[in-house]
Amino acid sequence: RHRFWETQPVGQFKDLGDASLPEGPIEAPTPLSDVKPEPYNLPSQYEWTTCDMDDDQTCGEVYSLLTNNYVEDDENMFRFNYSKEFLRWALHPPGYYKAWHIGVRVKASKKLVAFITGVPARIRVRDAIIRMAEINFLCVHKKLRSKRLAPVMIKEVTRRVHLENIWQAAYTAGVILPTPITTCRYWHRSLNPKKLIDVGFSRLGARMTMSRTIRLYKLPESTVTPGFRKMELRDVPAVTRLLRQYLSQFVVAPDFDESDVEHWLLPLENVMDSYLVESPETHEITDFCSFYTLPSSILNNQNYTVLKAAYSYYTVSMKTPLLQLMNDALIVAKQKDYDVFNALDVMYNESFLKELKFGPGDGQLHYYLYNYRIRNALKPSELGLVLL
Ligand code: NHW
Ligand code: EN5
Structure with a gap:
């Protein structure tokens, strides 16, 4: 099969x-x-290329390939539209390897037609901290599908990861492959219900009018938690301590140090938003929440071209109730004009989804490990890992 x-x-x-x-x-x-020292063979019209994402032209070519050919929903109404700034950031974490940003070009025209990436990460599985590659952005141009190019791309990234003496990987996909460590559901919280309904992202509920729907999803103008503010560089040590302690309770989670937190969690305009709660009395950092920006192109709509979506990333609630913390995250996302706030049912997210009016989406996300067996599938709530 x-x-x-x-x-x-x-x-x-x-x-x-x-x-x-x-x-x-x-x-x-x-x-x-x-380890095989030379690259795998491609069909003779194609050649390997290492993509330097610091180079504006290369980054633009990758951006165009993904914008036109990357992941769509099951009815082909929306397609992920990662921004150039996002791709640069996602592919340049501490200790990244340029050789893991792999493209395929047509020899004759030099057109970029396929892509796959890895970035290094330390991921803990129960008590074991394992060096892994996080594999993402696998994409083959629509016109070159079903020609078994993907297996060659996967073997080539595997080879380049092995050359760095790394033997495990983590990845997610919307499709079922052998075999998920867990399967998560996407949940969606409408921030701009009128637009979501107009573009077919959601539907007017039974016995609901547009004005009742708008009222249902209304949020306060400003956040409610005292001491809620944007994360800054000086917060990195405190946030690292908070996050490390919090993530220790999950079966699979990243092992973040301060340089990882600085890269992955510091706010970056139109890419990453992170907020924390600083106690007004003790100035302790007690809670943290974050979301990343991943718009989707809206395919075939007269009035709108992009859906602005926020995706819940890492959240730590120690003192502020999780419900209130996430409600504040919804409020800032609304202030910043996002249309929808998405979250997976990982970590403790189940506990706020229904109460904060998230609804289940039609998409699932399966999590996988390469060359690492887990005896029984995990519950989504046992997973402390969010990939981009
Ligand atoms: S998931 C997003 C993947 N990208 C998309 O869905 C974009 C739109 N689709 C495409 O571009 C996030 C193509 O359909 C792709 C497949 C390229 C997906 N993962 O070339 P063929 C990630 O990026 C298997 C893994 O003919 P195609 C994570 C499929 O089961 N395998 O298909 C990436 C079949 O194998 P089988 C996938 O449609 C993780 C074979 O590919 C897959 O032209 C990668 C067919 O190939 C998927 N998403 O191209 C693995 N989709 O055995 C990393 C299909 O069933 C592993 N396939 O016959 C770790 C590596 C590092 C190890 C280090 C130690
Ligand atoms: C690797 N990083 O299917 C990622 N999205 O639910 C690769 N559905 O947006 C794998 N079909 O349910 C990605 N609206 C796998 C996901 C691929 C994209 C995908 C789903 C996730 C999605 C939307 C739109 C559906 C359009 C028709 C959806 C319902 C929202 C509604 C809001 C109001 C309350 C009830 C739910």
């Missing part, structure tokens, strides 16, 4: 529920001298 994935060191469907299989790496590392 899965000609490619059956050959890879991933949990296989036939092994589900086999209690004799140990948890941990599926294959042992090989000596680096045994």
Whole structure:
């Protein structure tokens, strides 16, 4: 059924529920001298290219490929539209490898037609902290689909990751592959219900009018938590401590140090928003929330071209109730003109989704590990990892 994935060191469907299989790496590392030193073969019209995302032209080519060919919803009404600034940021975390930003060009025209990336991360699975690659932005041009290019791209990124002596990876997908460590649901909180209904993102509920719907989703003008403010560079040590402590309770979560927090969580205009609660009395940092900006192109609509979406990232509630913290996040997102606020049912998110008027989406997100077996699938609430 899965000609490619059956050959890879991933949990296989036939092994589900086999209690004799140990948890941990599926294959042992090989000596680096045994890693294939030259790239995999592509069909002869194509060539490999390493994409320097600091180069404006290259970044623009990647942006165009993804804008026109990346992930769509099941009815092809919306397509993810990651911005150039977002792509640059997502691909340049501490210790990144340029060789892991891999493109495929047509030899004759140099047109970029496929892409895949990895970035390094330390991910904890139960007690074990493992160096991994986070794989993302796999894309093959629409005209070159179903030609088995994706397996070659995956093998090539795997080879380049192995060359750095890294043997595990984490990735997410909307499709089912062998085999998810957990399956999450997307939830959506309308901020601009009229536009969402106009573009077909949501529907007017039964026995609902537009004005009742607008009233239903109305939010206060300003945040309510005393001491709620934007995160700053000076907050990195306190936020790192808070986040490390909080993430320690989940089965799978990133192992963030201060340089990771500085990169992944500091606010970056139109990319990352992060807020915290500083106690007005003690000046302690007690809570934290963040969301990233990922617009979607609206395909085939006369009135609108982009949907401005915020995606919940990492949240830590120690003193402020999670419900109130997330409500403040909704309020700032509304102030900043986002149309919708999205969240997965990971970590403690279940506890606020219904009360804050999120509704379940029609999309799922499956989480995977490469070359690492987990004995039983996790519940989404046991997962402390959010990929972009
Ligand atoms: S998920 C987003 C993936 N991108 C899109 O959905 C964009 C639109 N679609 C496309 O561009 C986030 C194409 O349809 C793609 C497939 C390129 C998806 N992951 O070339 P063929 C990520 O980026 C398998 C993994 O003919 P195609 C995460 C499929 O099951 N495998 O198909 C990426 C089949 O294998 P099988 C996927 O439609 C994680 C084979 O590809 C997949 O022209 C990557 C068919 O290939 C997906 N999303 O191109 C894995 N979609 O065995 C990283 C399909 O079933 C692993 N396939 O026959 C770790 C690597 C590092 C290890 C380090 C130690
Ligand atoms: C790797 N980083 O399907 C990501 N999105 O629900 C790759 N649905 O937006 C994998 N179909 O339910 C990504 N509106 C996998 C996701 C791919 C994109 C996707 C879904 C997630 C989505 C929307 C629009 C559906 C349009 C028709 C949806 C309902 C919202 C409604 C708001 C009011 C309350 C009830 C729910």
